Amino acid sequence: MSPTEAMVLDRVDEFDQPMGTVKRTDVFVIGASFRVAHVFIFDSTGKLLLQQLAHSRSRYPGRWGSSLAAYVAAGEDYLQAAHRRLPQELGLDLELRFITTTRMQDQNCSKFITLYFADSAGPFKADPSHIADLAFVALGDVRNATENDPARFTPTFLHLWDLCTQQSLISIT
Secondary structure: OOOOOOOEEEEEOOOOOEEEEEEHHHHHHHOOOEEEEEEEEEOOOOOEEEEEEOOOOOOOOOOEEOOEEEEOEOOOOHHHHHHHHHHHHHOOOOOOEEEEEEEEEEOOEEEEEEEEEEEOOOOOOOOOOOEEEEEEEOHHHHHHHHHHOHHHEOHHHHHHHHHHHHOOOOOOO
16 A cells, blocks of 8 residues: 555554544644654665655655655554555565654644664665655765755654664764
8 A cells, every 4th residue: 555645544642552543634634643654774884775755745845854754554553564665665675673663743743653774775666756866875974964954854854863863873973
């Protein structure tokens, strides 16, 4: 299932517990809390794969974000969502390592995010309806770009990047 207008998500409470469902398109309209899975993919040199969102996307077109992001469908868990989207968006099936779970405000919603790390150099088969470009970027360059031009990135990526750097979940050399 790709993220379509008909996609149904679990609506969750302040403890990330399901309390009904909501259409993905209604989440921001009604301010429903929901779940997403994100993946940071690293190559063998430690560079992070960034995804530039397609310019046709309704939210944050052309901005750079996580290697992969996936809405968690109703009845699905975070890991299932990430594994569902990997082949759809990037043409991959990877072993994912749980890193952390966090929560952030996204417009008028609370968004629960689980972050996974994976290792791969590709090759990638990017879904052009979702992805404008992919690039492996050295972590020092990511740090410089997020500090000097944060508007180039999605708010969720900035949240996860800050969390990873503050908690030393990634090592910038």
